[in-house]
Amino acid sequence: MASILVVYGSGEGQTQKVAEHVEDVLSDRGHDVTVRRVTERGDVVVEEFDAVLVGSPVNNRRHRLDVVEFVESNREVLATRPNGFFQLSLASTVPLRWAQDGARQFVDSLVTKTGWHPEHVGRFAGAVKYSQYDPLQRAVFKLVSAVTTGDTDTSRDYEYTDWNEVEAFATTFAEDVERRLTASIEETEHAGTVRLSWVAAGIALLFGVAGVAYWATARQFTPTEC
Numbered sequence: 001m002a003s004i005l006v007v008y009g010s011g012e013g014q015t016q017k018v019a020e021h022v023e024d025v026l027s028d029r030g031h032d033v034t035v036r037r038v039t040e041r042g043d044v045v046v047e048e049f050d051a052v053l054v055g056s057p058v059n060n061r062r063h064r065l066d067v068v069e070f071v072e073s074n075r076e077v078l079a080t081r082p083n084g085f086f087q088l089s090l091a092s093t094v095p096l097r098w099a100q101d102g103a104r105q106f107v108d109s110l111v112t113k114t115g116w117h118p119e120h121v122g123r124f125a126g127a128v129k130y131s132q133y134d135p136l137q138r139a140v141f142k143l144v145s146a147v148t149t150g151d152t153d154t155s156r157d158y159e160y161t162d163w164n165e166v167e168a169f170a171t172t173f174a175e176d177v178e179r180r181l182t183a184s185i186e187e188t189e190h191a192g193t194v195r196l197s198w199v200a201a202g203i204a205l206l207f208g209v210a211g212v213a214y215w216a217t218a219r220q221f222t223p224t225e226c
């Protein structure tokens with residue numbers, strides 16, 4: 001069992017929903033999962049976790065600043081354990097090359113900006129939550145939706161996240177964590193066995209030397225017959 005931290009930022013709650021789904025998948029595999037909004041980490045110490053996942057939506061072609069700041073200040077720690085990044089965007093709702101390239105570029109920009117190279121990357125389609133937008137945002141999203149998804153009914157919300165994709169991402173991450181944890185335990189056990197063998201050899205040598213010394217001493221003091 002590994003301790004896994006899932007840190008995320010979220011505006012309208014879809015990234016939070018994904019983080020919680022990831023938590024369910026990891027917990028079902030027996031891991032100890034802590035999920036925290038990046039701004040509400042409290043006394044969470046990143047170094048104390050075996051593995052870390054970070055999630056952010058794309059807002060105005062960038063990831064949330066609070067998430068970027070978290071990555072920047074924890075880059076070195078992230079690199080020393082299994083780690084991954086998941087992103088939500090509307091670009092990923094469009095099954096066209098230019099849109100998929102765009103979604104990939106958002107991640108590339110994060111890598112360039114922070115110097116963190118996440119080992120696992122999930123690019124998920126997000127949601128359009130008209131019910132949570134102000135009138136201007138609603139109008140902008142209606143326009144964008146008209147040329148992308150066609151979902152322009154502002155009286156309801158639209159969720160595009162493919163939960164099977166989220167599940168596959170979390171499962172692959174968990175498998176990697178489990179494999180590396182097992183390898184590290186085996187390595188520790190092997191090192192312990194090697195150490196024990198050296199101790200046993202040392203003790204045997206000591207007994208050998210003591211035996212020879214005893215024999216030599218006993219021989220010297222044995223009275224010789226005339």
Ligand SMILES: Cc1cc2nc3c(=O)[nH]c(=O)nc-3n(C[C@H](O)[C@H](O)[C@H](O)COP(=O)(O)O)c2cc1C
Pocket residue numbers: 009010011012013014015016057058059060061062088089090091092125126127128129
């Ligand atoms: C103000 C705003 C700006 C956005 N900008 C982009 C963008 O530039 N590119 C994109 O693909 N999606 C964009 N989106 C879509 C979000 O990434 C998507 O709605 C996501 O599901 C939001 O996640 P959240 O609910 O966790 O905040 C934007 C959404 C909002 C509300």
